[in-house]
Amino acid sequence: MASANQCIASLARLSLSAPIRPVNATIPRFLAPSIVQTRCKSVGSVAMRAREREKEKLKKKRRQQRFREYKYATPSKEEQYSLCDAMRYLRAVEVGRPPSSVTYEIALKIRTPKNSQVLRSRIRLPYPIKNDTRIAVICKEGSGAMHDARTGGAVAFGEESLFELIKANPNKLPFNRLICHVDSEPALKKAGLGRILGPKGLMPSLKTNTITKSVKSLMHEMVGAENYRERIGAIRMPIGNIQFTPKMLAENVKALVMAVKENIANMEDKVKKDLIEVVLTSTNGPGLSLNGGFNPSDEKITPAHLSTAM
Numbered sequence: 001m002a003s004a005n006q007c008i009a010s011l012a013r014l015s016l017s018a019p020i021r022p023v024n025a026t027i028p029r030f031l032a033p034s035i036v037q038t039r040c041k042s043v044g045s046v047a048m049r050a051r052e053r054e055k056e057k058l059k060k061k062r063r064q065q066r067f068r069e070y071k072y073a074t075p076s077k078e079e080q081y082s083l084c085d086a087m088r089y090l091r092a093v094e095v096g097r098p099p100s101s102v103t104y105e106i107a108l109k110i111r112t113p114k115n116s117q118v119l120r121s122r123i124r125l126p127y128p129i130k131n132d133t134r135i136a137v138i139c140k141e142g143s144g145a146m147h148d149a150r151t152g153g154a155v156a157f158g159e160e161s162l163f164e165l166i167k168a169n170p171n172k173l174p175f176n177r178l179i180c181h182v183d184s185e186p187a188l189k190k191a192g193l194g195r196i197l198g199p200k201g202l203m204p205s206l207k208t209n210t211i212t213k214s215v216k217s218l219m220h221e222m223v224g225a226e227n228y229r230e231r232i233g234a235i236r237m238p239i240g241n242i243q244f245t246p247k248m249l250a251e252n253v254k255a256l257v258m259a260v261k262e263n264i265a266n267m268e269d270k271v272k273k274d275l276i277e278v279v280l281t282s283t284n285g286p287g288l289s290l291n292g293g294f295n296p297s298d299e300k301i302t303p304a305h306l307s308t309a310m
Helices: 004-016 046-068 083-093 144-152 160-168 182-191 215-222 246-266
Strands: 103-111 120-124 135-138 156-158 177-181 225-231 234-241 274-282 288-290
Touching (some): 083 246, 103 246, 135 144, 135 182, 135 215, 144 215, 156 160, 177 182, 177 215, 246 274
Parallel strands (some): 135 177
Antiparallel strands (some): 103 234, 103 274, 225 234, 274 288
């Protein structure tokens, strides 16, 4: 029979041992009840559903319109200036710089669809900016076109001799304009000069109006003329020297704007384009949007003050 001390010791050991907690029984997931709350969208009235459909259509149209046109399709919200005011501020920016190295530049913003036909042409400004045009003519030896090229002041002319000159010195060409007579077009294609003249923008083609029947008239048109081309929804080109008077610059701007509007009207049956803004800038100056006015806003300033040398 166990003594009293042994019974007390066994009870003490039981009291010191960690209590055993009951383990919760886990229920399999496939047996657990699933409570799902379903929410039903209110149908609403017929008018509400029609308004929602209109909103979705408008969002879709805006989303398509955003990527259909270039970013220049929206006019800037900056202040607009008259031509004399813009010239006054740009002349102030260019103070201290050589006048021969500073020019006015113009940017015409055009609302146009992407991947559409671009505007490109040639314009003879009333007051040319530079007169360093050097023309070469591709024409048959001893032809009337060659005689017109020689009398017109072309720096180079001929067929095979001119082709050899281009291949021998592709990086040091003595001309910056190249035209071709229609009779020499097959010879030009056969010569394979596209890799040399194409990157320089000198390859004659019908699109650029550099293949002609009358060499004399085209040379007269190209002397003092400037080429312009629409790129990413805008046309940018020099429009005058910093020493131009307001009247001279105004006539150049007017001639370019009228020429571009005429080109837009001719392309109206193919693609819709709109001229939405005219921006004037200089070599180192900011872009100032023009409002179509001429006279300065300050009565103390006259166009004669902007006609003097800087």
